[in-house]
Amino acid sequence: MKPEQIKAMEELGAKGARWGELWDVYLRAAFFMHGHVCGGMPLGFRAGVVALKALKSERELNMGKVVFVETGTGHAAGCFADGVQMATGCTFGKGLIERTGYGKWALVLVEKDTRRAVRVSVRPEVMEAAFKSPFLEMRRKGTPPTEVPLEIGVGLVENLFQKSDEQLFVVSEVFEYPLPEKPKPTFEIVKCQQCGEMVAANKVRFKEGQLLCIPCSGYGG
Ligand SMILES: [Zn+2]
Ligand SMILES: [Zn+2]
Structure with a gap:
């Protein structure tokens, strides 16, 4: 600058x-x-x-x-x-x-x-x-x-x-303003069983017996 x-x-x-x-x-x-x-x-x-x-x-x-x-x-x-x-x-x-x-x-x-x-x-x-x-x-x-x-x-x-x-x-x-109720934020984290990175617990996906992050799961957000 x-x-x-x-x-x-x-x-x-x-x-x-x-x-x-x-x-x-x-x-x-x-x-x-x-x-x-x-x-x-x-x-x-x-x-x-x-x-x-x-x-x-x-x-x-x-x-x-x-x-x-x-x-x-x-x-x-x-x-x-x-x-x-x-x-x-x-x-x-x-x-x-x-x-x-x-x-x-x-x-x-x-x-x-x-x-x-x-x-x-x-x-x-x-x-x-x-x-x-x-x-x-x-x-x-x-x-x-x-x-x-x-x-x-x-x-x-x-x-x-x-x-x-x-x-x-x-x-x-x-x-x-008609503000919709939102779920409470999570304070828990989980390790993705594929990439090993930490994920907020409410964003984990369950696929073929594994807890996965969204990108590893191939599912949408
Ligand atoms: Zn500007
Ligand atoms: Zn992952």
Whole structure:
């Protein structure tokens, strides 16, 4: 990473302090995790902060919330989802984020216990402006995000951060989300009798008298 990119991420990350204690740390972490300065990630990050605020909830440290992010694959500005993940704390590893694949810049954040939920979507005019920005113009021509002149990305983010929540997002009323019950996670592991690797007990398959991992069993997941 170039020194000027590191400096830009440090400076932009510091702007997270406006949302309260530790938010500069989380925003800074989000930039470094994401890897480049673009508009999509910070927009998702702010949407996540707005959703937490609407539910009067904190960034998820445990397993208490889940987020459905409405971006898809194979389209520009999917970076939004990384921002949502970092801000809400509903991470991939904790199994708390799902992508609906709609190709939309919105999220639904759900509190598992109460099923209280809120949907936050980016205003159409914000997305239209983003897709006309010089950043997207260069991306459209095939320039990788890190090769777009840094000041263009930084300008995009600074512009986003000058706007109010209301200017950027539509926030739903809090509603009840029909979250299906999920089985409790397992804390047991088993050794696959073919490859010898350890497998979570609830993912083991039984075939011809053997306990096998999914790939060795040849069965689907
Ligand atoms: Zn990005
Ligand atoms: Zn195996």
